[in-house]
Amino acid sequence: EVQLLESGGALVQPGGSLRLSCAASGFTFSSYAMIWVRQAPGKGLEWVSTISGSGGSTYYADSVKGRFTISRDNSKNTLYLQMNSLRAEDTAVYYCAKDSYTPRFPDAFDIWGQGTMVTVSS
Amino acid sequence: EIVMTQSPASLSVSPGERATLSCRASQSVSNSLGWYQQKPGQAPRLLIYGASTRATGIPARFSGSGSGTEFTLTISSLQSEDFAVYYCQQYNNWPLTFGGGTKVEIK
Numbered sequence: 001e002v003q004l005l006e007s008g009g010a011l012v013q014p015g016g017s018l019r020l021s022c023a024a025s026g027f028t029f030s031s032y033a034m035i036w037v038r039q040a041p042g043k044g045l046e047w048v049s050t051i052s053g054s055g056g057s058t059y060y061a062d063s064v065k066g067r068f069t070i071s072r073d074n075s076k077n078t079l080y081l082q083m084n085s086l087r088a089e090d091t092a093v094y095y096c097a098k099d100s101y102t103p104r105f106p107d108a109f110d111i112w113g114q115g116t117m118v119t120v121s122s
Numbered sequence: 123e124i125v126m127t128q129s130p131a132s133l134s135v136s137p138g139e140r141a142t143l144s145c146r147a148s149q150s151v152s153n154s155l156g157w158y159q160q161k162p163g164q165a166p167r168l169l170i171y172g173a174s175t176r177a178t179g180i181p182a183r184f185s186g187s188g189s190g191t192e193f194t195l196t197i198s199s200l201q202s203e204d205f206a207v208y209y210c211q212q213y214n215n216w217p218l219t220f221g222g223g224t225k226v227e228i229k
Binding site: 035037044045046047050059060061062095100106107108109110112113114115 | 154156158160164165166167168171172177178209211213216217218219220221222223
C-alpha cells in the first residue's frame, strides 16, 4: 500500500525553527517528485515546495522562500521540510504529497499524508 | 502567478441531483489541471488530473472538462459521501496554485 506519514509538527515560538519529516512506503520513492502543501486553520490549500526525485531541483512559494528548505533522503525514503524564522502566518496543517507522474513534473498530487500541525505562537 | 478562481464558493444540492463546479485560470494552463476533494479532518484526495482523467478508484459520476482557462467538475448524481470541499489546482506553471475551493453542502 502506498503511504505517506508526516511527523514533527509542534508548537513553536515566532522566529523559531522546526523540521518536518514524511516517511514514504509502497512505491519507488526516488522516482517521484515530492511536495509540501499547507492549510491554515479554516482556509484553503497552499502549495509550499516541490523537490525532484533526485533532489537536484527544488521550488518554493514566495511566502517561504529563503526561510524553508525542502530536502529528501532517498536511502531512507524520507522527505523533509526545514522551517526557519517561523511566523504566525506559517501556522497550518502541513501535508506531504507525491507527484503522480515520473519522470516529468510537476503533475497532480495523487497520494497525500494525513498532515502534521504546526502552530507558531508565543 | 496564475490565479485560480472557483465558483460558486458554496453550493447547496439535494442527494441525487447534479452539481456543476467551475474553475477559471487567470492565464492558460493547457490541460494541466487537477481537482481534489477534501472532507473535514481529512487530507485532500485526487479526483481528476489532466483536466478530464479520473484518478484511480474515482467513481464515474465524477467528470472533468475544459482546457486553457475554463474548467468544470461535474458530479452527476450526488451521494451522501460527496458532500465536501472541492479544490482545483494548476500545475502548468510555477508557482503551483490552488483555487479557493467550493463547498458542496446538503440542501
